[in-house]
Amino acid sequence: MNVQHHPTEARLLDYASGALSGAARLVVAAHLGVCPDCARGVHLFEAVGGGMLDALTPSPLAPDALAHALARTERPSAASDPLPPGPEDWIAIPPLVARAVRAAPRRRAPGAWMQAVSHGPGPARCYLLGMAAGRGVPPHSHRAGEMTVVLKGAFRDGDVILGPGDFSEHDGEVSHAPQATADGDCVCLIYTDGPLVPADWIGRIVFPLLGFG
C-alpha cells in the first residue's frame, strides 16, 4: 500500500504515551495498521516508555499483592470474543470500528452516510463517513481538531487526494468540502473534537440527516 500522508511525530508520541484519547486512538491505529514506518516510530517511542517505566522508583504494593495476584492467575481467564474482521475491501480496521460497522445504524443523506463509532468526552466523536463516487460533504469547518484516515477509495480535500491508509489532520481553522474521487465510493474513519459548522444552507440541511448538529 502506498501510504503518502502520515501523522506528525508528535501525534505518534501522543499515541505511544497514551495521551491520545480512546476515540482518537482508533484513527491513528487504523493508519498504523497499514503504515510500517509510522508503526516503527510508535514502537520506538513505546520502547522509550518501557525504559522510563523500568527506571522508575518502585512504589511498594500491599504486602499481600503478589499472593492476591497469584490466586487470580488460577482462575481461567474469560474467553474473549473473536475479533470481528472489517469489510473485505477496506484496509484493516480496529475491532471496535469493525463492531460499529456491523452494529451501528447508518444515517443517510444524498451521496453520503455516517455511522457512529465512539462518542465523548464532550463533543468529541469518532465515526465512519461514506461518500459515493464523485459526491462529498458540504463545505464546513470545525470548532476544533479533526483527524481522518481513509479506509476505502480516495477523496479530494482541496488540492490533496488521499487514498487508502492516508492520514490527515486539521485544526479548527480549516474550512473544507471533502469529496470522493470519481473512481468509486470512499469510506473514512474520522475523529472530531468539536461540532461541524456548515458553511452554507446545503450543509445545514445535510448535516442533521447524517446525525451532526
Add this chain to the structure above:
Amino acid sequence: MHVARLSPPKSGAWPSRPSRLSRPGATWRPDATDGRRVSLHQDPSPCQGPGGFSHLITAIAERGDRDAFASLFQHFAPRVKSYLLRLGASSEAAEELAQETLLTVWRRAASFDPALSAASTWIFTIARNLRVDLARREMRAAAPRPVEVSPPEPGPDQALGAVQDQARIAKAMGELPAEQAEVIREAFFADKPHSEIARDLGLPLGTVKSRMRLALIRLRARLAEPEDSA
C-alpha cells in the same frame, strides 16, 4: 536490584543504564531492501538484568511458570504503580491497575514475542492500554459496553523496527538535547497530548512538534547505527 531514579523534570537527560546491562549480542541493522527497516539480531541465551525479563514471560507462556510470574510481578508491579501515581491515579487505583497489568501479562504471555519488544516495553503498553480503556469505561459509565482490552498494535510485519535493547535506547535518550528529552518525558509522565505540553511549557505548538520530530529522527538514527559506535 538496580534502581535508576528518573531525573526530575527539566533536569537534563534520562539516566542511562550501566553498561553491564547492555547485551552485546544485539545488533541493529538496516534492512537490505529498503534501508529503513531495522532488525535485531538477538542473543539466544537468556539475558540477565532488566533487559532480560523476556524469558520470564516466555516461561509463563510455555509452562505457566508461577515463579517466573512472581519475579516479574515483584519487579514490574511496583513500577507500574509508580507510573500510574505519576499520572495522577489514586494509590488504590494505581495498585489495582498494576495488579491488572501483571495479570494481563499472565493471560497474554503467549502473544509476547521477545524478538519484537523488550519485556518492559510490552508491559508498558499493557499498562497504557488498560489506563486508556479505563478512561473510556469511566466516560461510558452510563452505558457500559464491551471494551477493547488492547487497542490494535502493529502486527509482526509492521513491528520490524523492534526496539528492544533498552540499554541502547536509554543511551540514545541520554544523548538527546535536553529540550527534546524534556518534551518526551512530559509526554509519558504528564499524560498530556503535545498541544497541552506546548501550552504548559509556554512554547509555540510548532516548537514542540519540531522537538518531537527531531527526537524521533535522532533516536532512529542512533539505533540504526552499528552497536559499537552507538
